[in-house]
Amino acid sequence: MKLTPLCTALALLVVPATAWCQGSLIGNPVAGEQKDQMCGGCHGIDGWRTAYPEVYGVPKIGGQHPAYIVKALQEYKSGERTHPSMRAIAASLSDQDMADLAAYYGGSGAGVASK
Amino acid sequence: MKTSLFGLLAALAVGATTAAGAADLKAGEAKVKEVCQACHGLDGNTPTPDYPKLGGQRPDYLAKALRDYKSGARKNAVMGAFAAALTPQDIDNLAAYYAAQPAVLIVKH
Numbered sequence: 001m002k003l004t005p006l007c008t009a010l011a012l013l014v015v016p017a018t019a020w021c022q023g024s025l026i027g028n029p030v031a032g033e034q035k036d037q038m039c040g041g042c043h044g045i046d047g048w049r050t051a052y053p054e055v056y057g058v059p060k061i062g063g064q065h066p067a068y069i070v071k072a073l074q075e076y077k078s079g080e081r082t083h084p085s086m087r088a089i090a091a092s093l094s095d096q097d098m099a100d101l102a103a104y105y106g107g108s109g110a111g112v113a114s115k
Numbered sequence: 116m117k118t119s120l121f122g123l124l125a126a127l128a129v130g131a132t133t134a135a136g137a138a139d140l141k142a143g144e145a146k147v148k149e150v151c152q153a154c155h156g157l158d159g160n161t162p163t164p165d166y167p168k169l170g171g172q173r174p175d176y177l178a179k180a181l182r183d184y185k186s187g188a189r190k191n192a193v194m195g196a197f198a199a200a201l202t203p204q205d206i207d208n209l210a211a212y213y214a215a216q217p218a219v220l221i222v223k224h
Contacts, residue, residue, distance in 0.1 A: 044224035057173030062223030067164040080190060105223055 025099040027066060032104025035097055038089050043105075053084065066099075066106035073098045138174075139204075143212030146205055150197055151213075159213040171218020177210035 042048050048058045061069060075081040076090035093101070147157060155161050159170030169177060183189035184198035185206070201209070 040224060044222065046222045054179060056175035056179050059173055059176045060171070060218070060220040060222050062221035063219050064168055065164040065166070068167045071165070072167075082188060 025095055027099035027101075027103025027106075029100070029103040029107045032100035032102070035093075035101055036104060038092075039101065039105075042085075050083075050085075061105045064106055066102035069102035069105055070098045073101070138207045138211030140208070140212050140215060142205075143208035143210075146201075146209055147212055150200075151209065154193075155213075158216045160216070160219045168219050169213040170216035171220050172214055174210040174214035177213055178206050181206045181209065 036044070042050070042058045043061050045058075049055055050058055072081065073090045073093060076083065076086040077093065079087065081087070090098075147155075154163065154166050155169050159172070160168045180189065181198050181201060182203075184191060184194040185201060187195065198206075
């Protein structure tokens, strides 16, 4: 009984700070950068193109909304989105990994405006 | 000779890209105002966190996303309904239009 008002008060304090990310997870951009090995080989090369199953320019994700990046990764993990490489990679990511990567890519930082 | 050969190759390359797209930016803008702007913004850089920014995105990626929504390969109730009403030419025009907008998106590395 004592805990409920306390939890509510804490939730009210925490929610505004995390409103930009999915759920209650806080994305850490530094941790996200450290988890970028699987992403940078395609998304970090300007003009890189997919090879399979269809050829097209790999989307730019630097500066994208973190909430959208998390949603895309969740949809790859669930199979709702079907790109084979992205499905395999997203399957290995935890919710925290996704939040961290989204914070890294969605935040400001070094990058090229590209063509 | 080297210069003219380069010029010829450049002309061929440009021809190849335009022939594949043959996109009409004006028609793309008109369609954006009609269909896309309310959520994605006229320049594609919506501040709404749930909707992706599209300004300066790769045109062939945008076109693929729209084709996949239209075919049902990518499922989203809202985008599926909008994409179903687009012709292949509309899709090329929209993709070219948003790709040509000032990019907020970057390649991060």
